Amino acid sequence: MKWTLVVVGVLSGVGVTSPVHGAIMYLSQQRSITANGARNNITEGAGLLSASGFGTFNQTLTHIFSQGAGTATASQLSMLGPETIRMDGFASVTANPAMASSFFGESYSRFAATFRLDAATPFQVEHSHSSGGAPGQRIASAQLVGPTGSVFDWFVNSNAADSWPISPFSGFLPAGDYTLSIQSYAFRNPATGGFGTTTATVAVVVTIPAPQTLGVLAWCGVAVGRMRPRRRRITNAVHERSVSASASLRRATALCHRF
16 A cells, blocks of 8 residues: 655746846746655655746655555745745655665755846855765755856765855855756665665755845945944933934834845
8 A cells, every 4th residue: 555645835926037126037947846766666656746937836745655665755945036045945765674675765856946147246045954864865955057157066965075165155146147956865775775764955045135125235334334323422412312323223223124
């Protein structure tokens, strides 16, 4: 007996490009998850789920293999915003003790988006990842390629050291076309031996502010700088003005933090 569980999330906002005011103009996307494998050389699994447009992709697949041989699970929450790209991916394969020698399982959560920047823009990447558990192949990776070549190429797997940097990571992107690729991948087969769960997770948020946002942030910096109270001799009158200026500073800072 074999079961397949499909959890359908929200798929919305099927647009072709990002809003006009955004820094990012999307050209193409490929986002998918799968959870498949085999028991005694008979293929089974939950199939493949793919995003049909540029809206939010929020999906989970879980397959329970026949005779309780194991399970495979994959999930993804990804969003393509005008100034922000987000991908949370999870992949996991579990082999049960008595069946490990006759079972293999594979799951992955893959993300790829090609986009265009019309002007040179700073960017920041916040990220976290994990790769471990029982023996088996596992990959957590992120790569950004642009008009001048590779911007970053981070990965960790069962055969290589962790090359992910400390979060956040920031830099500057010239105008041009870019492809961002992110993956969580887990695989187990009889050659792995033993039992247990192999997992890989990745969470990435890329922020590329639009020129309008950069202008607001620059204005905030100037405004906050002008509002800083000057140091003077402490008299009652000066103290009152300083308190008023400090309140204005707090209000301006709060406004800037909204962007």
